[in-house]
Amino acid sequence: MMDPVSAQNRRGDTALKILAAARDVFSERGFAGTTVDEIARRAGVNKATLYYQIGDKQTLYAGVILDVMGSAADTTASEIQNATSPEEKLRTYIRNVAEAMDRNPWMPPIMLREMAAGGRNFPETVVLGLARIFTILGEIIAEGVRRGVFVPAPPPLIHLMIVGAFAFFKTSAPLRERQAGLGGDWPAGEDRVSGTVATEVERLVLRALRKTPGEAG
Amino acid sequence: MMDPVSAQNRRGDTALKILAAARDVFSERGFAGTTVDEIARRAGVNKATLYYQIGDKQTLYAGVILDVMGSAADTTASEIQNATSPEEKLRTYIRNVAEAMDRNPWMPPIMLREMAAGGRNFPETVVLGLARIFTILGEIIAEGVRRGVFVPAPPPLIHLMIVGAFAFFKTSAPLRERQAGLGGDWPAGEDRVSGTVATEVERLVLRALRKTPGEAG
DNA sequence: GCCTTTTTCAACCAAAAGTTTAAACTAACC
């Protein structure tokens, strides 16, 4: 009998290779647009191995969704703790979303396609993660309002504006390259979002939320 | 020989029926996810008729894209003229995007999926329309800055925030129904965007752009 | 050398999908 540890390792290795390839292809072509053969080809693995290791296309996709969309909530939640003022928390929040998308470039396309499908393929844990993010944002804003530095605003809308801007910006790289003027001041080929873009979004969102001196509320 | 008029009419009729069905199915399932059979079935037409009238799946999809994404720029451009102040123009801009999405519910899913694909299927005219919208928004902001009522801001980012918020809100209706707390204060089942949502976005964007009394710039 | 797990190879199947062909139908026109 094979050593269970190294057996586990080998199993884990190929499974990870397959997951990574699936993540690539699914994020490029969407669920219906990808073929299992293509995933196996890119993973450098036989199709039968893929079925042996993981299962059918649906199972594979579910794994990718969880992998790509699942981690966002946790990291955001933990990092917010370190910030002190509501302004800093909000900045951290925005910067976190931006960094998550740069670190995880598969997220924007998959998120866009899944939202186009009404999010019906999101597993329960992902939806709960989303709800938690909204709660966090809601608490940040509520605290700001309580302290008299923010005006009230609907958290889901703020979140959608932030995420929408980042996701669209990232996926629009080919468009910006194709048509001058679509990118504004950004240098062509820049598809990172945690730099200038995030700074700009921070500025805009904070201007929108910050209570101006003399404002009622 | 058939009367060319009624012939044209019949041809136009079935072609429109097919286009409408294609629009429905493509917006629900995306390009790769839809079958030509399903389109023909929903159009109440034989599959061969579809090929006779329009062509293959690609051609059909190109027609839908043009139909769904093509009109946005023109209507926006014309309506902006009527507004006077930069503030009013910006409000009109935002309200226009919102109304376009309510009037044309196929747009958000198709836009999201196409953006996920890097906009590579957008025909030239659609991309030019997008560029024109950015130009319009840029002029509104520039005028506001010149008159001392706005602070400078990157037009593409503003646009992406607006469109992102609206598109995500519209497609997230099933998610909001599934999970309480995702919708904030909005009543469940409300998926219109040109009402409260647009008002809220107007408020936020104007707060972000408006120069506060005493602000330099 | 034996045994278990893993991977490959090849083929297969059934279902589905895109496309085409030839025949049937429709309606104006002589």
Added chain:
DNA sequence: GGTTAGTTTAAACTTTTGGTTGAAAAAGGC
């Protein structure tokens, strides 16, 4: 009423795809 161009249909054809299988080979610890 028959002709004819335009239109629609039924049915087939071709290719692709997802899924499965069975046997063989490789890998690697014992």
